[in-house]
Amino acid sequence: MDYSKINLQIIIRYLNGTCSMDEEIQLREWMQEDSENEEFLLFVKKIWDTSTEKKKFQDVDSAWLRFNNQFDLDDKQTGAGIKEAASGNYNRSQHKSVSMHWLSWSAVAAAVTLIVFMSIKFADIDLSSDVTEIAEEIEYREVKTDKGQRTRLRLSDGSTIHLNAGSRLLVPETFGSNERREVTLEGEAYFEVTHDPTRQFVVTTEWAVTKVLGTKFNVNTYSEGDRVLVAVADGAVSLESAGDDMVSGKTINKSQIGTVSQDGITHVAELTDLSQFIGWTNGELVFKQDSLAAVIQKLERWYGIDIELEIKPEENSGKRLTATFTDRQRLGEVLESISLVLDFEYKHHSYLANTFTFYNNQHER
Helix, strand or coil: CCCHHHHHHHHHHHCCCCCCCHHHHHHHHHHHHHHHHHHHHHHHHHHCCCCCCCCCCCCCCHHHHHHHHHHCCHHHHCHHHHHHHCCCCCCCCCCCCCCCCCCCCCHHHHHHHHHHHHHHHHCCCCCCCCCCCCCCCCCCEEEEEECCCCCCEEEEEEECEEEEEEEEEEEEEECCCCCCEEEEEECECCCCCCCCCCCEEEECCCCCEEECCCCCEEEEECCCCEEEHHHEEEEEEEEECCCCCCCEEEEEECCCEEEEECCCCCCEEEEECCCCHHHHHHCCEEEECCCCHHHHHHHHHHCEEEEEEEECHHCCCCCEECCCCEEECCCHHHHHHHHHHHHHEEEECCCCCCEEEEEECCCCC
């Protein structure tokens, strides 16, 4: 069982009914990775649901004794041993007779650690049965684009989102009265956010979180370079790593670009040409000092085609493309121009309508 792949806070919010749909999806995927993950969560949920006192535990041992009585566990599983287990210092050889049927001791230790953490986390919150306030339920919808497709949608708050090809967006049907407006993105999108000083607009991606009150900005999470890029066209945004809530975000102002790498490093730089990041919203396919590999990835997404490369890296190293095309230009015209600049040949496979091959111009067609 791998606990490093799931955030403890997500499990806590799931148990008390406040996790978002995206967090539920993360939790479901984690459970599907390993049957022991699912068993662990069910085990913790059973403790949570059957507890007669969902308030602060006075101490770990008495809490474990109450749990022990509920589930008829062996006496050898109680006492100071649980503290050792919860702290990761449990010695299996000292307790060979311990058996939790379908859960290992490491899972039990993690479960107890989680319950104790929750008891501290919610020590000042009354979670008893007489609580009548119910969290507002939010319905989400998924918007997806295939290669060669782009779309635009308007949200309930008046904000507009342009979704680029090969992208996925998870958005609420309505934002309701929540303190923030949140969407989840995979791929690339340009946001024109309606200003609301009382509610942040939050774009969550795999590695980064972008927060604004009202502005225009582009978020690119395509995998080239293993980083998230945020270019600001108007106003300012806060950009932070998705993996560290304790670190405050960096401010990205108009005509600046912020990047967050996979390891959480954030960088801010000035932009001299914004069109390379937002030109696509106006039907422009923009290349700026792009390598052949980057050119191929953009072409495949923009036109919905597949490109096979028969050029060795050393035969095209150092060559870069800077050019702008519009969606009014035919694919053949675009490929002809690019092949002349980067000095290669291409052919279209008539038996595979959407497949092209790029090869060195020294070869015969």
